[in-house]
Amino acid sequence: MRRTFLKEERKSYSEESYSAPRIARNSQNEESYMQxxxxxxxxxxxxxxxxxxSIVDVVVTYCHSDFTSYIDELDAVLPAEVEKLNFVIMSKCxxxxxxxxxxxxKLKFKFRHDIGYTIHHLINKGGCDLGIAHYINNFFKTEVESTAKEKVIFFLKDGPRTKENFHVFTGKWRSLExxxxxxxxxxxxxxxxxSEKHHHGFISREFVDGQLRKKHTQRFETPSVYHQPITLNHFMIKEYSRFNDPKHVSSGPNFTRGYENLKDFLEGDLNMKFPLGKPVEVCYGGTFAxxxxxxxxxxxxxxxAVTQIEKLLLEGExxxxxxxxLERxxxxxxxxQMKHGDINPFMQMQNVALRNGAYAKKIKEWSNFLKPVK
Incomplete structure (x- = not known):
C-alpha cells in the first residue's frame, strides 16, 4: 500500500534526510567543480x-514506438516517498x-507507486518540441507555486533509450535514475x-640521440554543454534527413521558414537575446528533466516565448x-545561467580544449588555465 506522508513528516524528511552535494570553491576540489x-x-x-x-510528471511525445519501459524503470528507481508517477502522453499520430x-x-500489474496518465491529442508537427511547449504552456496555466514545488518533470521521447536510438554526435543516454x-x-x-570522445591522434617526430623517432599521441575530447552565444546565433541548417529514415529529406522554403539563422528566430520571433559574453547551456536530443x-x-x-513557440510549430510543416x-x-x-565568477575559468578551459584537442583527465595541470583572466 502506498504510504501517504503527513505535512510534518515530509518536512522532517526534507530537513534531515534529503540533501544534495554542496560544491564549494577551494583549491582541493577546483577540478571537480569545473568538471x-x-x-x-x-x-x-x-x-x-x-x-x-512527491509527484513525477513523465511527458512522452508518442507516435508509434513503445514507451512502457519507462513505467517499469521509474517505478523501480524512484524513492518510496514519491507518491505519484503521472504519465502525460502527447499523442502525435x-x-x-x-x-x-x-x-x-499495463496498469493491471502491481507497481510500487501510484501511476496515472493523461492523453493530449496533438497534430503530427513540430516533433517532440511541440509536446514540450504544449506541456509547459499548460503547466503555467494550471499550476501555482505550491503545487509546482511538488513535481519533477521528465521530458522523454517514445522508443527505447538504446544505442540504436542514440543519434547525438557524442555521449550516451543518461539513466532515468x-x-x-x-x-x-x-x-x-x-x-x-x-562523454569523452577518442580521436586517432597524430604522429609527432623527434630526434633522440641523433635518431629520428616517431611518437603516436592519442587525442581525447569532451565537448562542453556550454556553447558560445556568437556560435549559436549563427547556427542554421537548410535541409534535414531523419536518422532512422535517410531517404526522408526536408528542405526548401517550407523547411527554412525564411530564417537566416538562430539569432533571427530568437530575437525576431521570441523577442529574446543570448546574454552578451556569457556561455549558454545546450541540451541535444530533446530529453531532459x-x-x-x-x-x-x-x-x-x-x-x-513558449506560447509563441507552440503557435509557430502548429503553423509549419x-x-x-x-x-x-529549439534543440539549442x-x-x-x-x-x-552560468555564474559570473565561472566565466573566466571556463573560457580558459575551453581555449585549452580547443587548442589541444583534449580535456579533463588528459590535461593534468589545471592551475595553468584556472588562474583569473586579467
Missing amino acids: SLWKGEQILEEDIITQLP GNENLIENIMKE NMWGFGSKGRFICGIEI LSGAKLFSKKSEIEQ DITVIEHF LWAWMLSR
Missing part, C-alpha cells in the same frame, strides 16, 4: 530544493485509443550525458528548422 560545470552537472547551494518532490489500451493493460538525482535537487539535467519549482520560477521570463533551433534553446531557457 561538473563543464558537463552540465553542477549543483550549487542555491539550486537545492529543500523538500523532496492519432493513436489515442491505442494509448488508452496500452495503459490499461541519474536524471532524477539531479532534477529532484533543483538542477536542470539533460537526458544526454556527454527539471523540477516544477524551477520551471515555475521561469514563468514570467519565458511564458510569452511536419519538420522545420525551428525544431533544430530549451536548456538555456529552462536552466540557471
Whole structure:
C-alpha cells in the first residue's frame, strides 16, 4: 500500500534526510567543480530544493514506438516517498485509443507507486518540441507555486533509450535514475550525458640521440554543454534527413521558414537575446528533466516565448528548422545561467580544449588555465 506522508513528516524528511552535494570553491576540489560545470552537472547551494518532490510528471511525445519501459524503470528507481508517477502522453499520430489500451493493460500489474496518465491529442508537427511547449504552456496555466514545488518533470521521447536510438554526435543516454538525482535537487539535467570522445591522434617526430623517432599521441575530447552565444546565433541548417529514415529529406522554403539563422528566430520571433559574453547551456536530443519549482520560477521570463513557440510549430510543416533551433534553446531557457565568477575559468578551459584537442583527465595541470583572466 502506498504510504501517504503527513505535512510534518515530509518536512522532517526534507530537513534531515534529503540533501544534495554542496560544491564549494577551494583549491582541493577546483577540478571537480569545473568538471561538473563543464558537463552540465553542477549543483550549487542555491539550486537545492529543500523538500523532496512527491509527484513525477513523465511527458512522452508518442507516435508509434513503445514507451512502457519507462513505467517499469521509474517505478523501480524512484524513492518510496514519491507518491505519484503521472504519465502525460502527447499523442502525435492519432493513436489515442491505442494509448488508452496500452495503459490499461499495463496498469493491471502491481507497481510500487501510484501511476496515472493523461492523453493530449496533438497534430503530427513540430516533433517532440511541440509536446514540450504544449506541456509547459499548460503547466503555467494550471499550476501555482505550491503545487509546482511538488513535481519533477521528465521530458522523454517514445522508443527505447538504446544505442540504436542514440543519434547525438557524442555521449550516451543518461539513466532515468541519474536524471532524477539531479532534477529532484533543483538542477536542470539533460537526458544526454556527454562523454569523452577518442580521436586517432597524430604522429609527432623527434630526434633522440641523433635518431629520428616517431611518437603516436592519442587525442581525447569532451565537448562542453556550454556553447558560445556568437556560435549559436549563427547556427542554421537548410535541409534535414531523419536518422532512422535517410531517404526522408526536408528542405526548401517550407523547411527554412525564411530564417537566416538562430539569432533571427530568437530575437525576431521570441523577442529574446543570448546574454552578451556569457556561455549558454545546450541540451541535444530533446530529453531532459527539471523540477516544477524551477520551471515555475521561469514563468514570467519565458511564458510569452513558449506560447509563441507552440503557435509557430502548429503553423509549419511536419519538420522545420525551428525544431533544430529549439534543440539549442530549451536548456538555456529552462536552466540557471552560468555564474559570473565561472566565466573566466571556463573560457580558459575551453581555449585549452580547443587548442589541444583534449580535456579533463588528459590535461593534468589545471592551475595553468584556472588562474583569473586579467
